[in-house]
Structure formats: structure tokens, C-alpha cells
Amino acid sequence: xxxxxxxxxxxxxxxxxxxxxxxxxxxxxxxxxxxxxxxxxxxxxxxxxxxxxxxxxxxxxxxxxxxxxxxxxxxxxxxxxxxxxxxxxxxxxxxxxxxxxxxxxxxxxxxxxxxxxxxxxxxxxxxxxxxxxxxxxxxxxxxxxxxxxxxxxxxxxxxxxxxxxxxxxxxxxxxxxxxxxxxxxxxxxxxxx
Numbered sequence: 001x002x003x004x005x006x007x008x009x010x011x012x013x014x015x016x017x018x019x020x021x022x023x024x025x026x027x028x029x030x031x032x033x034x035x036x037x038x039x040x041x042x043x044x045x046x047x048x049x050x051x052x053x054x055x056x057x058x059x060x061x062x063x064x065x066x067x068x069x070x071x072x073x074x075x076x077x078x079x080x081x082x083x084x085x086x087x088x089x090x091x092x093x094x095x096x097x098x099x100x101x102x103x104x105x106x107x108x109x110x111x112x113x114x115x116x117x118x119x120x121x122x123x124x125x126x127x128x129x130x131x132x133x134x135x136x137x138x139x140x141x142x143x144x145x146x147x148x149x150x151x152x153x154x155x156x157x158x159x160x161x162x163x164x165x166x167x168x169x170x171x172x173x174x175x176x177x178x179x180x181x182x183x184x185x186x187x188x189x190x191x192x193x
Contacts (some may be wrong), residue, residue: 020044023064025055025082026098027074035068038125051075055082059089065130069115071099071106080159081167082111087114094132098123105156109163158186 026032027050030091038048049055051073058064067086071079083095087101097110100121107118117131158176165171173183 017054020066021062021064022046023055023058023062023067024048025067025069025079026050026126027070035125035128039136042125042129051180052077052082052085055085059086063090064093066127067093067095069095069097071110078162078167080106080113080163083110083115084113096128098128098188103159105160105163113163158183177180 020159022036022044023157024032024035024039024046026035026048028138029050032048032050036048039046044066046140047058047064049058052075059178064086067083069079069082069086073079073082083097086093086095091114093114095115097118098121099118110118117134119127119131123131138180158172161172161175162169165175169183169187170180173180176183
């Protein structure tokens with residue numbers, strides 16, 4: 001076997017079960033590609049999805065042991081719905097949620113729905129891998145004295161109600177006492193990575 005053949009990377013067969021198969025649910029193509037390469041160097045087999053429908057397709061042919069899920073996907077799907085679906089598929093799966101917009105309500109919902117941990121972007125491979133290993137909370141985490149704005153509180157309440165209604169926009173709007181179109185506009189304005 002020549003040197004070039006020895007260096008050539010042989011992809012893992014994705015239909016076989018591996019002890020570390022990572023599903024990356026991320027719509028930012030460049031970030032997903034970088035994250036995938038980094039985890040592959042650490043010995044993970046990696047599959048990717050950019051929306052809930054693709055997550056469902058991947059689960060039909062793969063058995064991920066780990067998942068990294070972006071909270072807000074460009075398709076309009078919520079990462080929380082993906083977490084819920086992944087956890088229902090395999091409660092033992094190690095799921096970490098990433099977001100550029102960290103909120104208390106979404107962090108709590110992510111954990112309730114089956115995520116192992118919730119990280120604010122930017123998070124690197126070391127942070128994510130450490131989060132996979134976490135099995136309990138850390139009482140030594142620094143508390144912040146930052147106050148929460150009215151907009152943040154509103155956004156957290158919207159997300160909390162969305163999760164309660166299984167992401168039904170009409171029912172969420174009814175429970176919040178606002179018109180459905182008003183809620184849709186608010187959600188569109190808050191498209192967050």
C-alpha cells in the first residue's frame with residue numbers, strides 16, 4: 001500500500017452502529033462542517049441534518065449516541081422540537097443544545113425535553129464534549145448580577161409557551177392573548193442562531 005493510499009481517510013459505514021455516532025443538527029453549513037471535522041478527528045462518526053425532517057430521516061437509518069442541536073434553525077423548526085424527537089427516539093442519547101441567544105426558559109425546556117446540557121455560542125469541541133460527559137449540575141457556577149430586560153422576559157415567556165403547546169403557533173398566541181400574526185412577526189424578528 002502506497003503512502004497516499006495509507007493517508008486516505010476511509011469513511012465509516014453509516015449504516016453500522018458505532019459506539020460514538022454524532023448527529024449535528026445545524027443549519028449554518030460552515031459551522032456544521034467545521035464541527036463535524038473536529039469531532040471526526042476525535043474518533044466520532046458524524047451525520048448532519050439542518051431541519052427536523054432531516055433529523056427524522058437520519059434516525060430511520062442511523063443510531064446516534066450523541067447529538068448537538070442548534071436552538072433556532074433557518075427552516076423555522078425549533079431545536080427544542082428536535083431535542084424532544086431525539087430523546088423520544090433514544091432516551092440514552094447525549095444531547096447538547098447550542099444557541100447564540102441563551103435564555104433561562106429555553107435552557108430549562110431543553111433539559112426537560114431530554115438535553116444533557118445547554119451551551120451558549122461560541123462553544124468549541126472541548127466545551128461540547130465536556131457537556132456530553134456531564135451527569136449532574138454544578139453548584140459552583142458563578143452567579144451573575146445582570147438584570148433581565150422586558151424584551152428578554154417576553155421572549156422567554158413566548159418560548160416557554162411554545163414548548164408547552166408543542167410548538168403550535170395558534171395555540172401559543174391564544175394562551176399569550178395575542179393575535180397569531182403578531183406572534184408570527186415576533187418569532188420572525190427573533191430568528192436566532
